Amino acid sequence: MSASIKDSVVVVTGATGAIATALIAELLARGAAKIYAAARDVSGLAATGKIVPLKLDVTSDADAAAAALQASDATLLINNAGVNHNTAFMLAPDLAFAKEEIEINYLAPLRLTRAFAPVLIRNHGAVLNILTILARVNLPLMGSYCASKAAALSLTQGLRGELTPKGVRIVGALPGAVDTRMTAGLPIPKMTPADAAKEILDGYEAGEEDIYVGDMAKGLAAGLAQDHKAVEKQLASG
Numbered sequence: 001m002s003a004s005i006k007d008s009v010v011v012v013t014g015a016t017g018a019i020a021t022a023l024i025a026e027l028l029a030r031g032a033a034k035i036y037a038a039a040r041d042v043s044g045l046a047a048t049g050k051i052v053p054l055k056l057d058v059t060s061d062a063d064a065a066a067a068a069l070q071a072s073d074a075t076l077l078i079n080n081a082g083v084n085h086n087t088a089f090m091l092a093p094d095l096a097f098a099k100e101e102i103e104i105n106y107l108a109p110l111r112l113t114r115a116f117a118p119v120l121i122r123n124h125g126a127v128l129n130i131l132t133i134l135a136r137v138n139l140p141l142m143g144s145y146c147a148s149k150a151a152a153l154s155l156t157q158g159l160r161g162e163l164t165p166k167g168v169r170i171v172g173a174l175p176g177a178v179d180t181r182m183t184a185g186l187p188i189p190k191m192t193p194a195d196a197a198k199e200i201l202d203g204y205e206a207g208e209e210d211i212y213v214g215d216m217a218k219g220l221a222a223g224l225a226q227d228h229k230a231v232e233k234q235l236a237s238g
Contacts, residue, residue, distance in 0.1 A: 005032050008033060010078060015054075022193035023078065023080065023197045023200065024037060025194070032050065058104060059104065064111050067116075087141075087144065102147075104148075113127055132175060133174045137235060138232070141238065171204055172209070178191045180193060
């Protein structure tokens with residue numbers, strides 16, 4: 001089912017990040033009516049005619065409820081906030097990194113979707129979860145990040161089963177490496193945030209449910225379809 005961005009009212013979490021900034025610019029270019037730019041610290045977000053800064057700690061139930069009350073006209077929730085400690089399971093000093101990745105990458109989109117579900121059901125809206133191709137196969141050098149995103153992919157599939165019958169579309173975007181602060185130390189080819197945002201919203205408007213973003217994501221998805229274990233072993237070897 002295709003859907004146009006034009007005239008939509010969008011909530012974007014993690015709004016100060018590079019991908020969110022690119023998404024907001026692309027949403028505006030496509031005619032979004034209003035964008036709630038949600039972040040824990042909104043001091044660097046300027047309000048304009050179409051952009052409304054929205055103070056939101058995605059780990060807080062109270063903040064999520066307050067955001068849904070303020071953004072009661074929302075038709076699209078983009079769960080973009082994320083964290084990646086770029087640490088292997090056995091190299092992490094303790095479980096703190098893994099807990100934070102689970103909290104922000106998995107529990108936060110669940111929390112926000114639960115809070116916004118009545119709004120989106122009423123407004124016949126949609127949820128777009130920003131995932132990663134590594135939700136489908138683990139890269140051990142950032143093992144717990146991949147695990148948290150795998151949980152978020154499963155969340156996306158489960159929400160699709162629960163909310164689609166209620167008129168809410170559930171979409172997952174699975175990009176490859178994007179040139180952001182999270183990937184600064186990785187010497188690999190990366191998409192620009194602007195290119196990633198364009199592909200994500202192209203897929204959303206085309207009606208895709210699982211949007212593979214960039215050549216890396218498309219290549220890994222094809223490899224996983226052909227020989228999942230071969231891709232797993234390739235990434236495990238570094």
